[in-house]
Amino acid sequence: MSRCERGSAGRPRPPPGRAxxxxxxxxxxxxxxxxxxxxxxxxxxxxxAAALPAALADLSELLIATVxxxxxxxxxKPLARTEAENYWLSLRxxxxxxxxxxxxxxxxxxxxxxxxxxxxxxxxxxHRAELQKICVAxxxxxxxxxxxxxxxLHCAARDCGRSLLVLSTRLGEPAHRxxxxxxxxxxxxxxxxxxxxxxxxxxxxxxxREL
Ligand SMILES: CC(C)(COP(=O)(O)OP(=O)(O)OC[C@H]1O[C@@H](n2cnc3c(N)ncnc32)[C@H](O)[C@@H]1OP(=O)(O)O)[C@@H](O)C(=O)NCCC(=O)NCCS
Numbered sequence: 384m385s386r387c388e389r390g391s392a393g394r395p396r397p398p399p400g401r402a403x404x405x406x407x408x409x410x411x412x413x414x415x416x417x418x419x420x421x422x423x424x425x426x427x428x429x430x431x432a433a434a435l436p437a438a439l440a441d442l443s444e445l446l447i448a449t450v451x452x453x454x455x456x457x458x459x460k461p462l463a464r465t466e467a468e469n470y471w472l473s474l475r476x477x478x479x480x481x482x483x484x485x486x487x488x489x490x491x492x493x494x495x496x497x498x499x500x501x502x503x504x505x506x507x508x509x510h511r512a513e514l515q516k517i518c519v520a521x522x523x524x525x526x527x528x529x530x531x532x533x534x535x536l537h538c539a540a541r542d543c544g545r546s547l548l549v550l551s552t553r554l555g556e557p558a559h560r561x562x563x564x565x566x567x568x569x570x571x572x573x574x575x576x577x578x579x580x581x582x583x584x585x586x587x588x589x590x591x592r593e594l
Pocket of ligand 1: 449454515516517518519520523524525527528529530531550551552553556557558560561564
């Protein structure tokens with residue numbers, strides 16, 4: 384597990400700009416540092432393939448709470464624990480190969496958020512990366528952790544030589560507003576991109592940002 388900088392995101396709803404990226408290249412850190420505000424410290428770290436089993440319970444709980452709370456991230460609720468665990472374990476090969484980066488945000492050694500970068504190995508894609516499955520535990524939302532994770536993913540992308548970021552998210556959700564506030568530009572909307580439990584369809588928006 385590689386070490387990143389510490390941040391603090393304990394205060395409810397930090398104003399815009401509170402968690403600006405200040406990652407240093409010298410110490411190998413990936414994460415931005417939020418200013419100290421007296422709240423619980425949030426540590427953002429890259430999780431290596433070998434560290435997945437130890438983090439499996441926390442990661443699965445995070446994913447289940449997110450999916451069952453109404454943000455499917457590709458799954459359907461109710462999400463079974465074995466399905467959640469199998470998903471996380473399925474990332475091992477790509478994490479080991481370096482074609483995927485998994486960052487986790489922890490508070491008091493408990494994982495409360497996660498986000499990923501998919502790094503395509505194709506030669507003419509090597510400047511770009513896709514942000515995937517960014518989530519914060521429902522009880523920890525609104526404290527700046529999502530923004531902190533995304534800024535850390537930006538740092539990780541730069542460290543991997545990637546300068547163009549893309550992602551897809553459900554239209555109009557809090558995540559959409561968060562990305563727009565972080566200078567992501569809208570490439571287009573695909574109606575009916577995902578399906579809900581009753582077969583209803585949801586429009587998704589494709590966003591991109593140059594680092
Ligand atoms: C999107 C998500 C990761 C944001 O995490 P978070 O820790 O709550 O986000 P932050 O506290 O850093 O909030 C950052 C910004 O998001 C917006 N935001 C977050 N939650 C919001 C809410 N419930 N309502 C309105 N805006 C919200 C605000 O604009 C906030 O800006 P501010 O810092 O200027 O106040 C979290 O809501 C989540 O896990 N959602 C479910 C999964 C998901 O949709 N992931 C995205 C898939 S691409």
